[in-house]
Amino acid sequence: MELPVRRRKVAKLELLQGTLNGLILKALSWGPLHGYAVARWIKETSGDVFQIEEGALYPALHRMERKGWVESEWGLSDNNRRAKYYQLTEEGRKAFHSEQAAWSRYVEAVAKVFESPAPTKA
Numbered sequence: 001m002e003l004p005v006r007r008r009k010v011a012k013l014e015l016l017q018g019t020l021n022g023l024i025l026k027a028l029s030w031g032p033l034h035g036y037a038v039a040r041w042i043k044e045t046s047g048d049v050f051q052i053e054e055g056a057l058y059p060a061l062h063r064m065e066r067k068g069w070v071e072s073e074w075g076l077s078d079n080n081r082r083a084k085y086y087q088l089t090e091e092g093r094k095a096f097h098s099e100q101a102a103w104s105r106y107v108e109a110v111a112k113v114f115e116s117p118a119p120t121k122a
């Protein structure tokens with residue numbers, strides 16, 4: 001007798017403030033992508049935990065464009081629709097490496113706190 005397969009329900013998480021830039025920069029580090037592809041890559045790569053809404057994605061991309069981290073160009077998507085493609089600039093690559101280093105320090109510090117022993121009584 002075959003048992004039914006249970007699908008694990010993945011809980012959606014709220015992004016910590018400041019992490020969206022790093023996720024977008026990482027997605028673009030692989031090459032030019034249009035906005036929908038950026039959001040899809042983040043969703044798929046995170047195991048469907050992070051779903052970036054258009055109302056957050058496009059303002060972030062436009063802020064990054066104003067900062068000189070990304071540049072954009074109109075092109076055709078895989079389904080022949082007009083789409084704006086974003087790609088990292090040299091400044092964007094520097095920003096990505098900086099964001100990645102800061103995130104690694106943050107994760108390491110949080111892990112130290114979570115894994116620490118109970119405080120000693122004074």
